[in-house]
Amino acid sequence: MAKNSVRVTFLGGLGEIGRNCLALEQDGRIVVVDAGLMFPEPNMYGVDIILPDFRWLIERRDRVDAIVLTHGHEDHTGALRYLVKDINVPIYGSALTLGFARHRLTEAKVAKDLTFIEVADGERRQIGPFEVEFIPVTHSVPSAYSLAFRTKIGIIVHSGDFKLDLTPIDGRRTDIARLAALGDEGVALLMCDSTNAEEPGFTASERTVGGALRRLFLERPKRRMVVACFASHIHRVQQIIDVALEQNRKIALMGRSMEANVKLARKLHMLRVETSDFIDIENVDSFEPGEVCVICTGSQGEPLAALSKLSRGDARNFKVGGDDTVILSSHPIPGNEWSVGRVIDDLHRAGTEVIHSGNEPVHASGHAR
Ligand SMILES: [Zn+2]
Secondary structure: OOOOEEEEEEEEOOOOOOOEEEEEOOEEEEEEEEOOOOOOOOOOOOOOEEEOOOOHHHHHHHHEEEEEEOOOHHHHHHHHHHHOOOOOEEEEOOOOHHHHHHHHHHHOOOOOOOOEOOOOOOOEEEEOOOEEEEEEEOOOOOEEOOOOOOOOEEEEEOOOEEEEEOOOOOOOOOOHHHHHHHHHHOOOEEOOOOOOOOOOOOOOOOHHHHHHHHHHHHHOOOOOEEOOOOOHHHHHHHHHHHHHHOOOOOOEEEHHHHHHHHHHHHOOOOOOOOHHOOOOOHHHHHHHHHHEEEOOOOOOOOOHHHHHHHHHOOOOOOOOOOOEEEEOOOOOOOOOOHHHHHHHHHHHHHHOEEEEOOOOOOOOOOOOO
């Protein structure tokens, strides 16, 4: 490798949706950005998850200084539990991103000897051979970052996943001014999120989803509302909670990751809801349908998640039927259309009303058009 050069090595995430992972190298020292997993397609029988090819990194493990996380989605952090078995270096990210990651690593029993280093919005830190700046961006999980690396060849900007939401739920906007200032300074290389990049127009603000949910709830005062979304989408969960509480409904959470993420977000003061607003999922049937809102996992049709179990009548706690409206507050990730379709079919068979992003604006993308 030439003396005044920086090497960028992608271990996943290019030309595919998932397993985002790249290595930035200067003077023989390496910083890893994200370590995500990818979900298999339906015809990949016997395959549970797909990982980046970590062999390249493991061969150079003595030269790796850190792992930097852009945000808390599984396709950016889900492979950490495999990587840290071979490479134990400090992991940097926002409080929420690290909270999600730490929870998964603890579940996998590999978190014990790891070092997590929290960074704040706008912070600059020396990490390995680079000065790294953490620039706030909006996305479908709170506390996401774009990264700017100051290197020997100039500034390298890694956008991370982002959208340009001017009215985000937490008021934390993409720092366009800071990105523009870096542009004025001169950027040697931009690596940019390409999801939706070829779609014209603007991605709707997350706030528009709250309006649609409010209308749908108001039109159905006597029905039990079951809303499925990503457990990491704390702002979506907040909007579902707000709409439910406006109608004096109690909230029941269903799905392990939903319970864990809501707990963490409340601890970090990122979710406004009182303990008395919740009921146990076991007690849902003792309330009138119009008194309850269930928020659950499984919006991607994952076979073992709460919504799939509900759709098959396999859920331990309660069954959905003619009194229920199920809202899939999501859009299938490419490859998941088939499993989502099956869940919708099964719910219809149970006599349940199903609302999804194909018939109501109950989802807004996390990626800029
Ligand atoms: Zn993401």
